[in-house]
Amino acid sequence: ASGVQRGDDGQIAVQGLGVSQLAQDHGTPLLVLDEDDFRARARAFRDAFNEAFADLCGGVDVYYAGKSFLCTAAARWVAEEGLRLDTASGGELAAALRAGVDPAHIGLHGNNKSDAEMCRALDAGVGRIVVDSLDELDRLAELAAEAGTVAPVMLRLTPGVHAHTHEFIATAHEDQKFGLSMSGSLAGQAGQAVARALAAESIDLRGLHCHIGSQIFEAEGFGVAARKLLGFLAEIDAEHGVALEELDLGGGHGIAYTAVDTPRPPADIATTLASVVRAACVELRMDCPRISIEPGRAISGPAAFTLYEAGVRKTVTVDGPDGETHPRRYVSVDGGMSDNPRPVLYEADYSVALASRTSSSQAVLSRVVGKHCESGDVLVRDAYLPEDVGRGDLLAVPATGAYCHSLSSNYNMLTRPAVVAVRDGTARVIIRRETEDELFARETGL
Numbered sequence: 001a002s003g004v005q006r007g008d009d010g011q012i013a014v015q016g017l018g019v020s021q022l023a024q025d026h027g028t029p030l031l032v033l034d035e036d037d038f039r040a041r042a043r044a045f046r047d048a049f050n051e052a053f054a055d056l057c058g059g060v061d062v063y064y065a066g067k068s069f070l071c072t073a074a075a076r077w078v079a080e081e082g083l084r085l086d087t088a089s090g091g092e093l094a095a096a097l098r099a100g101v102d103p104a105h106i107g108l109h110g111n112n113k114s115d116a117e118m119c120r121a122l123d124a125g126v127g128r129i130v131v132d133s134l135d136e137l138d139r140l141a142e143l144a145a146e147a148g149t150v151a152p153v154m155l156r157l158t159p160g161v162h163a164h165t166h167e168f169i170a171t172a173h174e175d176q177k178f179g180l181s182m183s184g185s186l187a188g189q190a191g192q193a194v195a196r197a198l199a200a201e202s203i204d205l206r207g208l209h210c211h212i213g214s215q216i217f218e219a220e221g222f223g224v225a226a227r228k229l230l231g232f233l234a235e236i237d238a239e240h241g242v243a244l245e246e247l248d249l250g251g252g253h254g255i256a257y258t259a260v261d262t263p264r265p266p267a268d269i270a271t272t273l274a275s276v277v278r279a280a281c282v283e284l285r286m287d288c289p290r291i292s293i294e295p296g297r298a299i300s301g302p303a304a305f306t307l308y309e310a311g312v313r314k315t316v317t318v319d320g321p322d323g324e325t326h327p328r329r330y331v332s333v334d335g336g337m338s339d340n341p342r343p344v345l346y347e348a349d350y351s352v353a354l355a356s357r358t359s360s361s362q363a364v365l366s367r368v369v370g371k372h373c374e375s376g377d378v379l380v381r382d383a384y385l386p387e388d389v390g391r392g393d394l395l396a397v398p399a400t401g402a403y404c405h406s407l408s409s410n411y412n413m414l415t416r417p418a419v420v421a422v423r424d425g426t427a428r429v430i431i432r433r434e435t436e437d438e439l440f441a442r443e444t445g446l
């Protein structure tokens with residue numbers, strides 16, 4: 001996060017607040033969120049995309065993907081910064097509504113929305129429901145008709161672009177649970193959904209949606225998907241005489257977890273994408289639909305770091321690729337896969353720094369591990385930490401704002417960490433640490 005620096009006293013500080021004080025006040029593990037940085041990243045997406053697309057479609061609606069990090073405070077921040085909010089369940093929808101987000105600025109996603117979730121969205125008057133399948137389209141049409149209302153709908157299509165971290169492969173990739181297949185075009189699944197949605201009186205078909213993946217660095221994948229969906233919009237217009245008004249290009253903008261990651265700034269992605277969209281609209285002789293995007297990780301991820309306290313150390317001897325044996329230092333911290341399951345789930349790489357002081361001792365190859373009863377409970381696989389790092393030292397793992405708190409668990413009955421937001425040099429607890437009593441709050445006692 002931009003407000004994080006090492007101070008003169010050798011400690012890492014966020015907006016001048018040293019980590020030792022933060023740890024003393026709030027305990028560890030602690031998710032430290034630079035709220036100003038979060039807000040600045042939200043504005044950067046808003047401004048970059050609005051500028052790049054201003055003359056094409058009047059602007060872009062940026063929906064913050066709440067699944068990456070959501071609480072009522074975060075929902076308020078994005079609304080205050082002029083973003084909208086993408087929710088993916090009844091719970092996320094509740095967070096948006098409790099935060100007072102304008103329902104017209106809320107979207108609801110999900111590949112298996114329950115009747116209750118769809119009814120709640122209709123009842124609240126959300127701006128869009130992104131429909132994932134033919135089954136769901138039919139069910140939503142019924143529910144909206146029963147409620148005497150009209151559901152604003154986007155159809156999620158799979159444009160056959162399968163994006164990986166550093167590359168994208170244009171394939172007919174459809175073998176996944178999300179979205180309506182575009183193969184067969186108007187005669188296929190997506191085409192059928194469009195025809196049914198247009199025919200249903202309780203459905204207001206607003207446009208098309210796609211999401212090609214996550215942690216994507218290149219704009220090309222987004223461009224290929226945009227081109228395919230614009231082509232499909234043109235086909236729909238030719239067949240049905242309807243120019244659908246909206247096109248959502250999803251989220252997935254990558255961030256730097258370690259020094260090897262080189263994400264492109266939002267302005268770069270926006271201008272590249274705008275030129276693809278402009279060219280496609282000229283070629284297809286169509287007006288550019290209203291564009292929307294759904295970044296999550298790129299807003300919340302880099303804005304936070306997790307502060308841990310180091311405990312037990314041990315050193316083992318491992319065989320190196322050179323055939324020689326090498327020492328490896330294990331440093332255990334007071335959290336782990338319960339507050340950040342990403343390394344276990346995705347083999348995600350993180351970096352780590354000694355945060356509470358500097359050290360002149362030699363850097364040694366270390367592995368930072370959690371305290372869970374699982375050997376895979378690794379936070380940082382390979383890191384160089386000063387040899388004298390040990391009990392009581394604070395370690396900071398950067399870029400943990402996205403998909404850490406939202407994926408956190410109580411594994412081994414650990415209580416979930418507090419989240420502290422720093423704004424204008426002041427730290428506020430936005431989510432307090434879970435208590436031991438809360439671990440038993442759902443038990444009936446029987």
Ligand code: LLP
Binds near residue numbers: 086
């Ligand atoms: N829109 C849709 C429809 C999505 O499914 C997602 C993420 C996003 C937007 C936001 O993507 P983002 O900009 O945050 O990459 N737990 C995984 C990531 C799962 C992403 C799920 N969908 C992780 O920790 O890497």
